[in-house]
Each structure stands twice: as structure tokens, then as C-alpha cells.
Amino acid sequence: MINTLVEFIRTAVTDYMDSDDAVPQFSVNIPAREEYGDFSTGVAFSLAPAVKKPPFEIASGISKKMQKGIPGIVSRIDVIKPGYINFFMDNKFWHAGVKDIVEKNTAYGKNNFGQGKRILVEFISANPTGPVHVGHGRGAVVGDVLARVLAVSGYHVTREYYINDAGNQVLSLGYSVLNEYYRLNGIDTEVSRQGEYAGEYIKNISDMLGSHMPQSDINEEHIRLITGFAADVILDTIKQTLLGFGVGFDSWFSEKSLYEDNSIPAVIQELEKKNAVSRSEGATWFLSTLYGDEKDRVLQKQSGELTYFASDIAYHVNKYKRGYDMLVNVWGADHHGYLPRIMAALRALGYDPAKVIVLFVQMVRLMRGDKPVAMSKRAGEYVTLKELVDEVGSDAVRFFFLQRSHESQLVFDIELAKKQSQENPVYYVQYAHARIASIFVYARTKGWDVNGLTYAADYVFGAEEKRLIAQCLLYPQVIMDMAVKMEPHRLTHYLIELVGILHKYYTDTRVVGDDSNTGQRLLLMKMVKIVLKNALDLLGINAPEKM
């Protein structure tokens, strides 16, 4: 519905510019002050550099082109100081808006920005060497909500988890389990490599080894089996944790599979064909400096082992070969230094680097009151995502993470999150949904058929009601904005604002009354409830009927 206003403006701008490809990207927004109208646009500002006129003059010119389209949409147009065009909407517009939202219902907010393009979102991808921790949790929420937003924005989305089940880290896990097993069973054997992982979960896995374990003569095959077993167990608990956190995947991609189908040597060969490989000091190097990296990188070590980097190139090539239009990687910010080398490799191999978009998710610092929480993974002293979710609740954790830009570090105070459980913003939003549900229950007892309400076109909306509708009408634009900018945190702020307007309206206005306008107010509530439900669904947060 907001599109009718956007198109209305676009037509006038096209008319003013005398060409439709001179129309810039613009949006409408709700002005800060009531006297500035119901909606406003700053198109004139974006036009100013090209037209080389003051924004105010441009805005005036545009507004003159708008006169003919006014009936049924806009009742008044103001052009203000620096160059804003402000709109006071016609009563018909508000009615059409409410109707549009209520009729679209669960489909309201969807858009076709993605035009069916295929997009792969890879996120979390935590090593199966221990439970996922809170930092992974943040990446999980960012990736999950981004995937949901892209899906309702017309993309064909695949969610993927890359399992690092090859290489030294998992091997070290295997040794950790084995050592623990020996320790628990009082077996005195020297194992060549020390495992670096510790913690309760290592003990649990070694317990599970039970009678399957050979008592002596451990060979490499045994280690491999133990490692695989341990990684499987851990991956399983990771899946369980994520499920409890509302995060699911379409695809679990195994790094080991890249070893098994020989795609890593194949990729190295490809690089060799491009003359981007050299051998020195007993190792095989990718000459990434030729493609913008600051130093060359090892693909195959002196020992003959392949590096993580080598398999990661093969992984990315695999993604390209699967034919996606876009590849999104959600990485921890501590991996940012890694980006130039992977991009160098993709460039060297002739893949379009513009298809890869990497979101770096900054660190989470956990606090209990004013005491920082130890986060050493190796020592096994860290708060797992599961522990945090059990303690604070999935909805609150998600909402809290989504209030901050993924590019900002954030401090998560567990004590505070628990203490303010009554005042937590997530409850503020959920309460609004439950409150409307409760109004409906009451309305039914008064004989209203909430699902069979009729529209009364002569009803004139009050200021607060118009504000409520306006905010709801902006919803699709917020979704689109999130999809375009890939910023999943914008929706929580939108919701807090919407709910603020709703709660105020509720205290000022009795919805279910004796007057004949009750039906129109119930329709308004229905509209808000739809937007709340759709938005909360996108965030993976419950929209309760009761609290």
C-alpha cells in the first residue's frame, strides 16, 4: 500500500525530470514531528547534485507535478525548508492501507527484491570440537534471520553449515578423548600427541567409548575412528542446541568430503595452471600476493598435510559450481584477516568475487554483573549457547543480539538479562501481541465476530490511529531495507517503535466500546497483530496469545 505513495512520488519525479532513468532510489518515512505530515520524502536532496539546484526549489517543482494525482491518496502536500516534501494523507488512503494489510495477512511484508535468485547463506560453521558458545550464537541469529529475511524478499535461500571435520583440530579432539579415556581407566600409555580440549563433554564422550576400545596397540586407524565418533557426538549436540534456538539448516557440508573426492588437489592443479603456485621450503604455496594478498599462503605443508586454506578454496569452488547467484558467509570478526587470501584464490581461479559477501560478526563479551566471564575454549571454561539459552530464554537471547548491529561488539550481561526479565524489550513487544489477543477474546464475549469485521469507509481515523497505520505501512520497506543492506538488526527497533504507539493508543482509547466504531478499532488491532506476528516470525521469536 505504501507503494501507491511511492509510485505517486515516482511519477511526479519522472515528470519533473522528464526521464524515468533519472529517478534515484528513495524512500518515504514518518517525520519526527506531527506538523510535518503523515509521511515525507527527501528525494529532492538526492536529486540536487544532478540537477544542480537547491533542494527546496526541486521539491517545489516536484510538488507542482503532483496536483493531479491527489484525490484518494493525499489531501495536502507541503514543501518545507531545506527540501522535504511532506504528505498529509487522505482518509481513503488509511482505509485502503488497513484493508491491504488485513487481507494480505501472513503474506504482508513479502517483496520480490531477490527475483528468485539463488543465494547460499553459510553461517556458524563452528568446529565440531566442542559445544557452540555464545559468540557462535550471535552468528547463528544473524545468519538465521538474514536467511529468513532474504526468503521473504524473493530469494531462493539455502542455509548451510560447513563442518570442519578434517584436519588438526578434530584430530586433537580425538586425542583429548583418548587421553581422558586412559586417565579414567587408569591406563598408563604414552600417546604421541596431546589433546588440547578439556571439559565435561570430553569426559562424557570418553565414557561412551566403553568396551569398544582396544586396551592396547592403538594405531592411527583407531585414532581416526575415535575422532570421527567424537565429532559425530558433538555435532549431534550442536544440532540439538541450534534446534532449541530455532536455527535450522538445509545442508550440512563436510570438509572431509572434499578430501574424499579429491577436489582439493584438483583445485591446487587449477591454480598451478594459472601459474599461481610455487614450491619452496618443502611446501606448496599459493602466490596470493599476485592477487592482492599481503603475503603468499601455504596450501600443502612440509609434512604433506593440506592446510585449512586449501580445503576452504575447494569448498568455495564447490559453492560456485553449485550455481548460486550469491554466496553469503557469516564469519566471526576474528577471521577478517582471512578474507583477502580467499578472495585472491577465487580471483585467480576466475570466479566472480562480487558474488561473495562476507558479514563479519563482532565479538560478544559476556559479563556476570561487573565480572567478565572467562571464555577460554581450550580450558573448557566458557558459557555455551545452550547454557545461556537455558538461563535467559531463546526469545530474549535472540532479541538482545538483534538489537545491535552485527558490526558492533556487544556486552551481554547475564545478570542484567535475567534481572530485567520483567522489563526486557522482548516482553515489551510480546506483551503487545498477547494484549491484542486478549482484546479479541473480550470482544468475542461482547458478540463481535473478529474474523468477519466489515469496513466502514466513512470512519475518520484519529491522529494516533493514523500513526499506527503509518508505522504498519512502513513494514515492507523495513524488510526490503534489511534484505538490501543485509542488516538483520533493524527489525527490533522497528518493533519497539510500533509497539510503543500501540500501547499508548491502548491506554488512551477504549477499543471495545458501546459505540458503532468498535469494529473499525478491532480492524486496527487486527492489522497490528498481523504485523507483529509476521515480524516476530522473521526474528524467530514467539508471538504469544497469552503471557
Add this chain to the structure above:
RNA sequence: GCGCCCGUAGCUCAGUGGAUAGAGCGUCGGACUUCGAAUCCGCAGGUCGUGGGUUCAAAUCCCACCGGGCGCUCCA
């Protein structure tokens, strides 16, 4: 030293070219015989790290500096 991110109210953070810079928490004071007070209303609180520059217009863009986090492995 180099690179990435951050520096906005007491605290945690939105806002990233445009109207009088916002929210939550915290402080203080009000509002329930009526649809849910997990709510609402009000008060207080800002050199937008510092200094320069670009622009009709800068918290937002550019440069320098200061402060914090992370990264600069033949680890992943």
C-alpha cells in the same frame, strides 16, 4: 608497526549526508471500580573521542591523532 571493527545520555546501544540526535536499562515523580499496569505519562541526563577538511547541510564522508577490541601461523 600494518589491517578490520568500534568510540553517541550514568550503563548497553540505535541513528551513517539533511527537520529540534533517539530507545532500553538506571534515578526521581505521577496514572489501575472499565478491553491485560509485563502498560502509560512526566522530570532529569549530550563538547556525538579530539583537531582539521569537503558540502548549501556532517554524529554520518575524507585526513591526522587519541582510546578500546580483534587479527597479522606451514592453527582452524
